[in-house]
Amino acid sequence: MTYFFIKRCILCGLPCSGMDGDTYSVPVCSSCTAELDEWKNLYRNQCPTCGTFLLWQRQDCPRCHESEGESPLETIRCVGPFRGIGRRIVLAYKKSGYRRLCGLCADLLEPSLAQSSHDCLIVPVPSQQKNVRKRGFDHMACICRELAARTNCGYASLLIHLQEEQKGLTRQQRLDSHGYALKHLLFFRRTAISRIPWKTMLLVDDVRTSGGTLHHCAGLLSNVFQMPIHGLVLCDEP
Numbered sequence: 001m002t003y004f005f006i007k008r009c010i011l012c013g014l015p016c017s018g019m020d021g022d023t024y025s026v027p028v029c030s031s032c033t034a035e036l037d038e039w040k041n042l043y044r045n046q047c048p049t050c051g052t053f054l055l056w057q058r059q060d061c062p063r064c065h066e067s068e069g070e071s072p073l074e075t076i077r078c079v080g081p082f083r084g085i086g087r088r089i090v091l092a093y094k095k096s097g098y099r100r101l102c103g104l105c106a107d108l109l110e111p112s113l114a115q116s117s118h119d120c121l122i123v124p125v126p127s128q129q130k131n132v133r134k135r136g137f138d139h140m141a142c143i144c145r146e147l148a149a150r151t152n153c154g155y156a157s158l159l160i161h162l163q164e165e166q167k168g169l170t171r172q173q174r175l176d177s178h179g180y181a182l183k184h185l186l187f188f189r190r191t192a193i194s195r196i197p198w199k200t201m202l203l204v205d206d207v208r209t210s211g212g213t214l215h216h217c218a219g220l221l222s223n224v225f226q227m228p229i230h231g232l233v234l235c236d237e238p
């Protein structure tokens, strides 16, 4: 007796036939693959500084035009928009805790790491602990560990998300920190930071809305680490 295992698309549940579903490390049907392929066209023209989708290559970037002052981030790259399939992937992974999507998110982010070599340290933007507990895993840490394993980059969880109930912090301190803080700050100060073998840092998040989170996290890291910091996000919400 022969059993046939039908691969089902991880995103829509439809069966994949033949070679369908082999583009990514998890099964994705041909129509969902086509939707993801559109991202490559859409984000071909992106601002080299902030990663915003531009209509044509030499267009003035509206986001860079609006932002004032120096950013602690050298560049930000975005893979796709936070709508349609991008929105479905992020919500299913982050809100519904569908952990198998970690591999797909890593597949989508990985080509943007090709330029960075093994001397890059990948750092996730941290989630709130209560959401990690609810979901059962830290969704960005999983993606970053996967990316580091595939690319020989380093991985370090350097930041924490401060809780409302965080002890020892006044309300003003929480507001000043924008909800994020460096872990083990004293440890980093005492360790000879110059001996760290990585030359660049890559801060990775799922969605960029205003860019405030990336900006504040990169600011915290740049206070301690003397290396260029780049940002990478899966979905951009312009």
Ligand SMILES: [Zn+2]
Pocket: 009, 010, 011, 012, 013, 014, 028, 029, 030, 031, 032, 033
């Ligand atoms: Zn599908």
Ligand SMILES: [Zn+2]
Pocket: 047, 048, 049, 050, 051, 052, 061, 062, 063, 064, 065
């Ligand atoms: Zn820009």
